[in-house]
Amino acid sequence: MKETIILKVNPENPAPSKIKMAAKIIQKGGLVAFPTETVYGLGADSLNSTAILTLFEAKKRPLDNPPIVHVASQTEVYRLTQDVSKKAEVLMKAFWPGPLTLVFKRSNIIPTVTVAGLETVAIRMPKHKVALALIKASACPIAAPSANLAGKPSPTNANHVYEDLNGRIDAIIDGGPTNIGVESTVVDLSIDPPMLLRPGGVTFEALKQVINEVKLHPFVEAKKELPIENIRSPGMKHRHYAPKAELILIEGNLSSVTNKIQELAEEYTHKGLRVGILATDETETSYKADVVRSLGSRSILAVAAQNLFRLLREIDAENVDVIIVESVSSEGIGLAIMNRLRKASGYHIIKTE
């Protein structure tokens, strides 16, 4: 076991001495978890194959699922890719720094392990001051998947990272809770028209306002597992965001959803199971179960996104056998929330009407 050091920083104005200490670890091939505006990332030098192998091992991540490469300036992209299209430039200008990851045809300076043998690379410039300071001080593009053990909900604070990775990584920069709470939106620009592979912090609606032609990969809204040949992003085929307990997602109009959830909660309780319900402010008090938690108001989905992964971890820590979850609207950031919930349920979805 390694000793994992914790570097506490002010998220708005991180102490240069601490950033320097973390950057030295990255430069020596070590692993540092750091906050971004979406979720915490687990960083390693993207140009150092040995460091990247250590990164996969620490997360217990399958080697076929490549991390996102994080840069601190747009000019870095030209070095890491073969071809930066007009559309790419428009998107970078509109959304960087920010929660948008772009997939490009890659250049040869990136080691094969960093991209899991693919001909493409996923790149993003985060907005968080700590992330940007770390990338600059390290003077290399930083590969960073979310800083959780593979398959667990993504970490939205430093404690989540500690729970999963203490003893497995060199350092955690603690910059407080993250702001967006779900990961970045991934858009594939290696094909035309561009395709949204993972919904996230930048909404589909916002993307369409900037480039009018962008398709949604069928996986984004899939309500069951898609055949493997339809997959464009390696992350699509791995189970994700899953708590230990079985998660069941109930979709449909609100009153039939709440009725169904209460009916299921009673049925499971009767069978002797411990039941958790993930509700919203509007419905929270109408349920009876062992654990009932609220994502926030149905009308402020940005807050629900912020709370989502933390609440999945917290309900799980209550040792429930089953978590029944209310669906929300798929508009705006709701598309990312519903995508994560469907994946977390392993597509155990009940449709009510």
Ligand code: TXA
């Ligand atoms: O917000 C985020 O994106 C966070 C923070 C830390 O930046 N990072 C993150 O990384 O969520 P990760 O590794 O957990 O998810 C990256 C996703 C995976 O689904 C992966 O399969 C996909 O991006 N991806 C990576 N490289 C790709 C490529 N060349 N083509 C298609 N998809 C790719």
Ligand code: MG
């Ligand atoms: Mg992840």
